[in-house]
Amino acid sequence: MKVRLIAIGGKMPRWVTEGYDEYAKRLPQDLSLELVELPLGHRGKGADLARAKRQEGDQMLAAIPKGDRVVALEVGGRNWSTEQLASQLEDWRMDGRNLSLLVGGPDGLDARCVAAADLKWSLSALTLPHPLVRVLLAEQLYRACTILQGHPYHK
Numbered sequence: 001m002k003v004r005l006i007a008i009g010g011k012m013p014r015w016v017t018e019g020y021d022e023y024a025k026r027l028p029q030d031l032s033l034e035l036v037e038l039p040l041g042h043r044g045k046g047a048d049l050a051r052a053k054r055q056e057g058d059q060m061l062a063a064i065p066k067g068d069r070v071v072a073l074e075v076g077g078r079n080w081s082t083e084q085l086a087s088q089l090e091d092w093r094m095d096g097r098n099l100s101l102l103v104g105g106p107d108g109l110d111a112r113c114v115a116a117a118d119l120k121w122s123l124s125a126l127t128l129p130h131p132l133v134r135v136l137l138a139e140q141l142y143r144a145c146t147i148l149q150g151h152p153y154h155k
Contacts, residue, residue, distance in 0.1 A: 057110025077120030
């Protein structure tokens with residue numbers, strides 16, 4: 001299964017790239033993780049934030065391949081333990097579709113992206129910095145895979 005992490009924003013600090021890459025390379029061969037970075041809409045003095053968010057939404061919707069299961073990362077989404085994520089991941093793998101995970105910019109996801117999602121997932125009730133979300137997602141996918149593989153750490 002291919003998992004695409006479609007995220008608004010680029011130019012991440014080195015620790016973000018290194019952390020994400022470390023966990024992405026640990027994933028099993030039958031689960032690939034691809035980061036799709038989309039440009040942040042214009043922000044700054046006098047910027048139209050609603051327009052910027054719409055532009056981000058346009059880009060994000062265009063980046064979702066046809067047929068993918070779409071999961072929006074949203075504070076109000078479902079909360080899972082790592083074990084529950086492992087079970088969900090196994091269900092997704094058995095379904096045969098690829099997966100697109102949507103992570104919005106500083107103002108969240110465009111409403112159209114949330115509406116297009118098959119499911120909403122919350123990593124935490126806390127507000128997390130978007131760079132950290134990338135690392136956390138890659139790490140939790142890796143950890144869920146270790147559970148599915150029966151790693152001794154999880155027995």
